[in-house]
Amino acid sequence: MSGEDAPAQQQNxxxxxQQQQETKTPAESPKTESKPDPPPxxxxxxxxxxxxxxxxxxxxxxxxxxxxTFSYRALVLTGYGGYDKVKLQVKKGKPALKSGEVMVRVKxxxxxxxxxxxxxxLYDRLPxxxxxxxxxxxxxxEAVGEDVxxxxxGDKVLxxxxxxxxxEVVVVATTHTFLMPEGxxxxxxxxxxxxxxxxxxxxxxxxxxxxxxxxxVHMAAGGVGIxxxxxxxxxxxVTVFGTASASKHEVISQGGVTHxxxxxxxxYVEEIRKISPKGLDIVLDPLGGSDTHKGYNLLKPMGKLxxxxxxxxxxxxxxxxxxxxxxxxxxxxxxTLSLIQGNRSVCGxxxxxxxxxxxxxxxxxxxxxxxxxxxxIKPRIDSTYHLEQVGDAMRRxxxxxxxxxIILTTEPMKEEEKKDEAKxxxxxKKDxxKKDxxKKDxxKKDEAKxxxKxxxKxKEETKKDxxKAxxKxxxVKKEEN
Amino acid sequence: MSGEDAPAQQQNxxxxxQQQQETKTPAESPKTESKPDPPPxxxxxxxxxxxxxxxxxxxxxxxxxxxxTFSYRALVLTGYGGYDKVKLQVKKGKPALKSGEVMVRVKxxxxxxxxxxxxxxLYDRLPxxxxxxxxxxxxxxEAVGEDVxxxxxGDKVLxxxxxxxxxEVVVVATTHTFLMPEGxxxxxxxxxxxxxxxxxxxxxxxxxxxxxxxxxVHMAAGGVGIxxxxxxxxxxxVTVFGTASASKHEVISQGGVTHxxxxxxxxYVEEIRKISPKGLDIVLDPLGGSDTHKGYNLLKPMGKLxxxxxxxxxxxxxxxxxxxxxxxxxxxxxxTLSLIQGNRSVCGxxxxxxxxxxxxxxxxxxxxxxxxxxxxIKPRIDSTYHLEQVGDAMRRxxxxxxxxxIILTTEPMKEEEKKDEAKxxxxxKKDxxKKDxxKKDxxKKDEAKxxxKxxxKxKEETKKDxxKAxxKxxxVKKEEN
Numbered sequence: 001m002s003g004e005d006a007p008a009q010q011q012n013x014x015x016x017x018q019q020q021q022e023t024k025t026p027a028e029s030p031k032t033e034s035k036p037d038p039p040p041x042x043x044x045x046x047x048x049x050x051x052x053x054x055x056x057x058x059x060x061x062x063x064x065x066x067x068x069t070f071s072y073r074a075l076v077l078t079g080y081g082g083y084d085k086v087k088l089q090v091k092k093g094k095p096a097l098k099s100g101e102v103m104v105r106v107k108x109x110x111x112x113x114x115x116x117x118x119x120x121x122l123y124d125r126l127p128x129x130x131x132x133x134x135x136x137x138x139x140x141x142e143a144v145g146e147d148v149x150x151x152x153x154g155d156k157v158l159x160x161x162x163x164x165x166x167x168e169v170v171v172v173a174t175t176h177t178f179l180m181p182e183g184x185x186x187x188x189x190x191x192x193x194x195x196x197x198x199x200x201x202x203x204x205x206x207x208x209x210x211x212x213x214x215x216x217v218h219m220a221a222g223g224v225g226i227x228x229x230x231x232x233x234x235x236x237x238v239t240v241f242g243t244a245s246a247s248k249h250e251v252i253s254q255g256g257v258t259h260x261x262x263x264x265x266x267x268y269v270e271e272i273r274k275i276s277p278k279g280l281d282i283v284l285d286p287l288g289g290s291d292t293h294k295g296y297n298l299l300k301p302m303g304k305l306x307x308x309x310x311x312x313x314x315x316x317x318x319x320x321x322x323x324x325x326x327x328x329x330x331x332x333x334x335x336t337l338s339l340i341q342g343n344r345s346v347c348g349x350x351x352x353x354x355x356x357x358x359x360x361x362x363x364x365x366x367x368x369x370x371x372x373x374x375x376x377i378k379p380r381i382d383s384t385y386h387l388e389q390v391g392d393a394m395r396r397x398x399x400x401x402x403x404x405x406i407i408l409t410t411e412p413m414k415e416e417e418k419k420d421e422a423k424x425x426x427x428x429k430k431d432x433x434k435k436d437x438x439k440k441d442x443x444k445k446d447e448a449k450x451x452x453k454x455x456x457k458x459k460e461e462t463k464k465d466x467x468k469a470x471x472k473x474x475x476v477k478k479e480e481n
Numbered sequence: 482m483s484g485e486d487a488p489a490q491q492q493n494x495x496x497x498x499q500q501q502q503e504t505k506t507p508a509e510s511p512k513t514e515s516k517p518d519p520p521p522x523x524x525x526x527x528x529x530x531x532x533x534x535x536x537x538x539x540x541x542x543x544x545x546x547x548x549x550t551f552s553y554r555a556l557v558l559t560g561y562g563g564y565d566k567v568k569l570q571v572k573k574g575k576p577a578l579k580s581g582e583v584m585v586r587v588k589x590x591x592x593x594x595x596x597x598x599x600x601x602x603l604y605d606r607l608p609x610x611x612x613x614x615x616x617x618x619x620x621x622x623e624a625v626g627e628d629v630x631x632x633x634x635g636d637k638v639l640x641x642x643x644x645x646x647x648x649e650v651v652v653v654a655t656t657h658t659f660l661m662p663e664g665x666x667x668x669x670x671x672x673x674x675x676x677x678x679x680x681x682x683x684x685x686x687x688x689x690x691x692x693x694x695x696x697x698v699h700m701a702a703g704g705v706g707i708x709x710x711x712x713x714x715x716x717x718x719v720t721v722f723g724t725a726s727a728s729k730h731e732v733i734s735q736g737g738v739t740h741x742x743x744x745x746x747x748x749y750v751e752e753i754r755k756i757s758p759k760g761l762d763i764v765l766d767p768l769g770g771s772d773t774h775k776g777y778n779l780l781k782p783m784g785k786l787x788x789x790x791x792x793x794x795x796x797x798x799x800x801x802x803x804x805x806x807x808x809x810x811x812x813x814x815x816x817t818l819s820l821i822q823g824n825r826s827v828c829g830x831x832x833x834x835x836x837x838x839x840x841x842x843x844x845x846x847x848x849x850x851x852x853x854x855x856x857x858i859k860p861r862i863d864s865t866y867h868l869e870q871v872g873d874a875m876r877r878x879x880x881x882x883x884x885x886x887i888i889l890t891t892e893p894m895k896e897e898e899k900k901d902e903a904k905x906x907x908x909x910k911k912d913x914x915k916k917d918x919x920k921k922d923x924x925k926k927d928e929a930k931x932x933x934k935x936x937x938k939x940k941e942e943t944k945k946d947x948x949k950a951x952x953k954x955x956x957v958k959k960e961e962n
Contacts, residue, residue: 205783206826208689292817301838302686304826307817335814336773336788339829345687345785346827348820357782 070094073410074167075390077129080121082317083391086133095171097145103171104159108190108384109408110136112223113286113309114352116398120319122310125352126163134166135352138180138189148174156180158189160197160365162355166387168410175358178365181373191223191379191405196368197361198351199227202284202306206347211236213281216272216298218291219311220257221248221403228284229256230377239276243268251403255380269294279303287312292332301343307332308349314398380404386413388421551575554891555648556871558610561602563798564872567614576652578626584652585640589671589865590889591617593704594767594790595833597879601800603791606833607644615647616833619661619670629655637661639670641678641846643836647868649891656839659846662854672704672860672886677849678842679832680708683765683787687828692717694762697753697779699772700792701738702729702884709765710737711858720757724749732884736861750775760784768793773813777827785826788813795879861885867894869902 071092079085097103115133117123126133141155151157157177159165180189203209215232219225220242232238233256242257249260259275261268272280281303283295288310295305310331315323334346354361371377382402385393386409393406413421552573560566578584596614598604607614622636632638638658640646661670684690696713700706701723713719714737723738730741740756742749753761762784764776769791776786791812796804815827835842852858863883866874867890874887894902 201783205689206785208686288817301835302682302841304687304828307821309821310818331816331818333814333816334827335812336769336827336829337791337809337812339827340788340790340831341829341834343830343835344828346815346817346820347785347825348817348822349824350821353822354782354824360783 072168073387073412074132075134075387075408077119077126077131077133079129080119080319083119083394085119085129086390086394088387088390091167095169097143097171099146100148100173100175101145101171102141102148102151102157102174102177103143103169104137104139104157104177105142106137106139106159106165106168106170106410107186108138108410109134109166110190110192110194110223111393111397111406111408112136112194113311113314113397114194114350116314116394117310119394120314122313122319122324123352125355132164132167134164135162136160136190136193137165137170138186139170141177142169144174150174151177151179156186156189158193160193160351160361162352166390166408175362178362178369181369184372187381187384187405187407188379190407191381192368192372193365194351195223195227195379195405196231196377197364198224198308198349199231199284200364200368201351201360202308202347202349203228203231203282206306206345206349207282207304209235209238209282211238214239214241214276215282215284216241216243216268216280216295217257217284218243218263218286219400220244220252220260222286222400223405224284224286224308226252226255226380226404227377231371232256234371234376241268241272241275241280245400248403269298272298282306284308288332289313289327289330293330296332296334296344296346299342299344302345303343304345304347306347306349317395317398382406384409386411386417388413388418553649554868554893555613556615556868556889558600558607558612558614560610561600561800564600564875566600566610567871567875569868569871572648576650578624578652580627581629581654581656582626582652583622583629583632583638583655583658584624584650585618585620585638585658586623587618587620587640587646587649587651587891588667589619589891590615590647591671591673591675591704592874592878592887592889593617593675594792594795594878595675595831597795597875598791600875601795603794603800603805604833606836613645613648615645616643617641617671617674618646618651619667620651622658623650625655631655632658632660637667637670639674641674641832641842643833647871647889656843659843659850662850665853668862668865668886668888669860671888672862673849673853674846675832676704676708676860676886677712677858678845679705679789679830680712680765681845681849682832682841683789683828683830684709684712684763687787687826687830688763688785690716690719690763692719695720695722695757696763696765697722697724697749697761697776698738698765699724699744699767700881701725701733701741703767703881704886705765705767705789707733707736707861707885708858712852713737715852715857722749722753722756722761726881729884750779753779763787765789769813770794770808770811774811777813777815777825780823780825782824783826784824785828787828787830789830798876798879863887865890867892867898869894869899 071090074089074091075086076089077086095103112135114123114125114135118126118133136159138156138158141151141153141157143153144151151174156179158180159170159172159177161170161172161176164170178193180186203215207215209215209232213235215228215238217225217228217232217240220229220240221244225242225244229240229242229252232240239258240256241259241261242252243261243263244252245264246262249257249262252260259271261271279298279300281300283298283303283305285292285295285305285307286309288307289312291312292305292307299305310327312327313324314320332346338344339346368377380403382404383393383396384407390408393408396402397406552571555570555572556567557570558567576584593616595604595606595616599607599614617640619637619639622632622634622638624634625632632655637660639661640651640653640658642651642653642657645651659674661667665673684696688696690696690713694716696709696719698706698709698713698721701710701721702725706723706725710721710723710733713721720739721737722740722742723733724742724744725733725738726745727743730743733741740752742752760779760781762781764779764784764786766773766776766786766788767790769788770793772793773786773788780786791808793808794805795801813827819825820827849858861884863885864874864877865888871889874889877883878887
């Protein structure tokens with residue numbers, strides 16, 4: 001599919017690995033400890049490839065004293081697993097800038113579902129650990145490489161990249177940066193790229209949304225859900241069905257959802273059929289598995305189902321093989337003859353696989369920025385966490401407590417906050433230990449019960465055997481007689 | 482899918498059957514011979530359903546003498562099979578008009594691929610035989626039913642319907658008629674609805690065609706092919722790849738195909754990759770089977786494959802079970818995870834399954850009429866046949882000799898033409914007989930050869946057996962020694 005940039009990807013993954021240093025859990029030591037090491041990655045695969053092609057030498061790194069003292073904090077996924085696998089590290093050495101690249105001092109980063117999948121090893125667009133995740137951030141340009149004419153030091157930008165943005169300093173191709181419009185906060189800027197481009201391209205390119213149509217938005221209180229709802233409202237008389245738990249209904253209704261549906265207590269298919277018996281024009285499906293089948297069956301003639309994730313695969317903080325297998329097994333597959341007879345369309349979308357399509361993305365971003373300036377869209381921030389709290393941030397998203405975007409800020413935690421965090425952390429650990437102990441206890445009890453049952457069964461079988469033996473004896477006796 | 486109108490459909494099918502009368506091959510007797518029978522079908526399922534719902538009585542048929550003498554010629558599919566299964570009949574009795582319906586005196590009818598499929602029993606939207614096929618025609622309004630305010634006697638219209646239009650008189654709901662713009666010929670009007678609505682909805686609704694994109698049009702010299710090419714040219718800088726046999730390249734190039742490809746002598750995938758290594762934005766696929774796989778693999782990110790037929794199922798004039806099974810077996814099916822990773826869309830389209838969507842169709846038709854008036858599109862007529870010649874017309878289409886639309890005219894053949902036809906027909910029959918005889922001969926020869934081979938094999942086996950027997954004897958002897 002995008003095999004073209006594979007060599008560049010590998011190169012980057014290796015570069016990233018070279019930079020990885022000692023890993024510490026945030027609670028243990030959010031402070032620095034690191035070795036002087038090679039410069040951080042250019043997170044842009046494209047620019048790297050282009051530079052390699054053109055045989056452009058990297059700008060001669062001036063060996064100023066700053067080079068040795070330059071350091072910055074970075075989140076690093078150290079291996080696949082639970083929330084604690086993303087650790088805060090310090091990287092050292094000033095990144096070298098290639099032609100066409102800029103260095104950005106990061107202010108805020110966006111958290112996405114793909115990051116949760118990636119942590120569990122379910123997202124193949126993140127190079128293998130150790131690696132810095134992060135597909136979007138906002139910040140200020142601190143340096144520009146050769147041949148960069150459209151960006152200057154001091155520009156406020158938002159950044160979209162395949163990975164590597166959850167750190168204080170990033171180096172990317174200018175084509176991956178977009179100037180922030182006046183009045184946009186850094187939080188908003190970090191919340192915007194992934195969710196709004198995803199929603200925009202799904203609704204308007206694949207979906208061809210027009211006035212008077214109807215759209216189903218799952219997880220309507222999530223980042224893409226809120227973006228999609230706002231974008232639907234830019235078209236006249238679009239009806240939005242939005243699923244979310246009841247506690248979020250007020251907020252999503254205010255945001256533009258016409259019919260909020262509590263998927264926990266209601267059958268959303270039934271609810272939609274009651275209101276719209278003919279079905280829907282567009283279904284946005286981030287869930288996968290059996291929900292994709294339901295979405296397909298809800299389509300009107302000329303309807304479009306747009307699948308953009310498999311959130312159903314996420315069950316618990318570590319990879320749940322049962323949930324993965326079930327979602328995979330139930331994953332939707334469709335025959336063209338069925339599509340023809342229904343006049344339907346099934347589309348797949350994931351921004352992570354679109355990173356080499358700079359032009360398409362720039363076009364979408366231009367429209368989105370315009371809508372922002374007109375006040376027609378506005379990212380909703382759910383909460384902001386320090387880099388040290390990335391585990392909590394991920395937990396909030398995975399447990400679906402958020403309404404809107406979860407943001408990571410690079411602003412360091414204050415000392416008091418850290419102490420509080422440490423306490424909380426210990427409590428959490430205790431809690432987790434208690435839970436673990438309880439689980440172990442339960443397991444032991446279960447096993448004990450099983451043993452008991454086995455024993456009983458054995459006894460019964462022995463009894464049966466005894467009975468049979470006696471019966472046989474009887475028979476033998478009879479025969480003897 | 483469209484189960485809602487099933488009862489109405491059945492009703493229509495039965496009505497149609499009631500009208501079916503004696504069937505004669507055109508060459509034998511293109512003249513009338515028929516029984517007075519119930520009024521012809523209202524070909525509109527919608528209007529029928531609506532009328533039934535509203536319990537509107539059919540307008541009391543005035544029993545004027547005209548009623549008994551009113552008759553008209555109609556093509557009737559008498560059973561599934563070869564070209565001779567569509568016969569010319571005469572229907573008697575003036576059709577009754579329900580509320581919202583109009584009666585049209587038909588001038589010209591369009592021939593479509595679906596009609597070829599239907600004749601072989603491969604198209605489930607045509608009621609079972611005996612039935613009058615035909616999805617589009619043009620003509621003049623001869624009578625209007627109650628509550629019809631937007632049409633009047635004398636209006637020139639083009640008609641789109643699920644079936645039943647290959648006859649001199651049709652009764653349809655007004656929503657299935659569209660006023661012909663000034664300057665449009667009856668041929669053009671009959672050539673326009675199916676091909677242009679199909680091409681329009683595929684390219685602009687599912688395809689979301691934009692400037693600078695690239696499109697693959699298979700069978701680029703066919704009705705949909707030419708319509709699609711013209712519609713592509715209404716958008717700036719669209720590159721059209723068109724497949725057709727070499728003899729048609731000049732015409733399709735003039736019509737707007739940027740890169741004509743002779744699929745008989747070239748691998749079209751290779752040819753396209755040479756010119757457009759990244760692939761295509763839109764693939765229109767009327768073929769099915771392995772070509773759908775090829776089309777899918779040619780898609781760029783955000784590319785759309787639109788499947789709208791299975792022409793590969795057609796091989797020969799009668800149903801070819803091998804071709805059907807092969808096409809079916811190879812028919813494309815896709816998994817959403819593959820769509821997500823490729824950012825692709827797979828759509829299915831068939832106007833025949835969209836007949837209850839009057840509003841969608843009216844919207845598309847309005848744009849198409851506008852483009853016609855602006856001179857941006859113009860149906861290309863390949864040839865015009867009399868109703869009596871429908872077999873030749875179908876053969877021409879099925880054997881892919883046409884460039885553009887094949888039209889049937891209701892204008893009766895002149896006596897001389899009929900004589901000529903009869904002669905031709907006899908010659909054809911002789912030809913067919915010769916072919917058949919040759920086939921039989923070949924078969925006999927083949928069988929004889931097979932027999933010979935069998936004999937040889939038997940002889941060889943006997944020899945082998947003899948040899949084995951001798952060997953055994955030898956062994957026995959050895960053992961004895």
